Amino acid sequence: MQPFLALLALACAAGSTAEQHWCYEIQAKEPNSNCIAPAQWPGDCQKNHQSPINIDTSKAKVNPNLKPFTFTGYNQKKKWEVVNDKHSVKVLLGDGISIAGGDLPAQYQAEQLHLHWSKESDRGSEHSIDGKHFAMEMHIVHKKEPSSNEVQGAKDNIAVLAFMVKVGDQVNEGFQPLVEALSHISTPNTNTTMKESSLQNMLPQKEKLVHYFRYQGSLTTPDCSETVIWTVFQEPIKLNQNQFQEFSTKLYYDQERKLNMKDNVRPLQQLGDRQVFRSRAPGQLLSLPLPTLLIPTLTCLVASFLQ
Numbered sequence: 336m337q338p339f340l341a342l343l344a345l346a347c348a349a350g351s352t353a354e355q356h357w358c359y360e361i362q363a364k365e366p367n368s369n370c371i372a373p374a375q376w377p378g379d380c381q382k383n384h385q386s387p388i389n390i391d392t393s394k395a396k397v398n399p400n401l402k403p404f405t406f407t408g409y410n411q412k413k414k415w416e417v418v419n420d421k422h423s424v425k426v427l428l429g430d431g432i433s434i435a436g437g438d439l440p441a442q443y444q445a446e447q448l449h450l451h452w453s454k455e456s457d458r459g460s461e462h463s464i465d466g467k468h469f470a471m472e473m474h475i476v477h478k479k480e481p482s483s484n485e486v487q488g489a490k491d492n493i494a495v496l497a498f499m500v501k502v503g504d505q506v507n508e509g510f511q512p513l514v515e516a517l518s519h520i521s522t523p524n525t526n527t528t529m530k531e532s533s534l535q536n537m538l539p540q541k542e543k544l545v546h547y548f549r550y551q552g553s554l555t556t557p558d559c560s561e562t563v564i565w566t567v568f569q570e571p572i573k574l575n576q577n578q579f580q581e582f583s584t585k586l587y588y589d590q591e592r593k594l595n596m597k598d599n600v601r602p603l604q605q606l607g608d609r610q611v612f613r614s615r616a617p618g619q620l621l622s623l624p625l626p627t628l629l630i631p632t633l634t635c636l637v638a639s640f641l642q
């Protein structure tokens with residue numbers, strides 16, 4: 336009988352570990368919560384090239400290779416499937432949507448987009464810019480092509496485009512199909528189909544997308560693998576107050592609808608020995624250091640003098 340009891344005890348122990356799932360701080364603070372808070376997240380989460388980070392714009396180095404992106408299929412209109420995946424709201428993006436350029440080493444295929452948010456308009460973004468958090472942050476996750484060549488754990492396997500979301504006065508029509516879908520996916524593991532829409536309509540104007548920051552980091556959820564080329568755009572998306580509030584009121588973390596989904600934000604991570612780069616937008620000649628401007632000018636002058 337005793338070995339049987341021992342086995343039973345083992346089985347119970349194994350069962351309880353399996354049930355322990357990672358969660359955000361707001362969930363870990365709930366009474367009787369039995370989930371793993373960000374400070375204890377497993378996998379690579381405790382390594383030192385993690386995301387999100389604060390972007391100190393005064394320390395970001397201009398990299399002239401950070402040219403504009405080529406967006407393919409972003410203007411495609413489709414009825415996207417959207418799910419409540421227990422941690423966020425996720426739009427599943429199909430084939431034919433990809434990005435290239437922007438100093439990426441290959442073409443990257445879009446897989447999904449999701450958001451992070453709070454109820455307050457100044458703490459829902461994961462990244463912060465000069466210490467400032469935004470209302471929300473949207474991540475469009477892309478995988479390197481061709482996936483057959485994928486080297487397990489390579490630093491550039493994933494490219495995430497991150498957009499800050501600000502609360503403004505006007506209704507953002509491009510976001511409306513997603514906002515309207517939220518009430519159909521209130522509880523975890525439910526899904527629905529959005530009204531026809533395109534990715535491009537959810538983003539800021541294309542001309543504004545030439546300004547961005549770049550650094551090497553990780554996924555912001557377990558296992559936090561350090562395989563992400565991050566692009567954080569300077570121009571925010573704008574939603575109005577009602578659209579913004581829908582996320583924290585319509586969606587729940589749990590089946591019982593006890594805890595509204597909000598503050599699904601990983602705390603900031605140390606930059607460590609990494610460098611953040613920034614793109615140089617066309618026409619920003621004057622932001623170049625003076626010698627860079629003077630040397631070609633002087634060379635021209637000397638050349639014409641010698642002729």
Ligand SMILES: [Zn+2]
Pocket residue numbers: 449450451474555
């Ligand atoms: Zn994310």
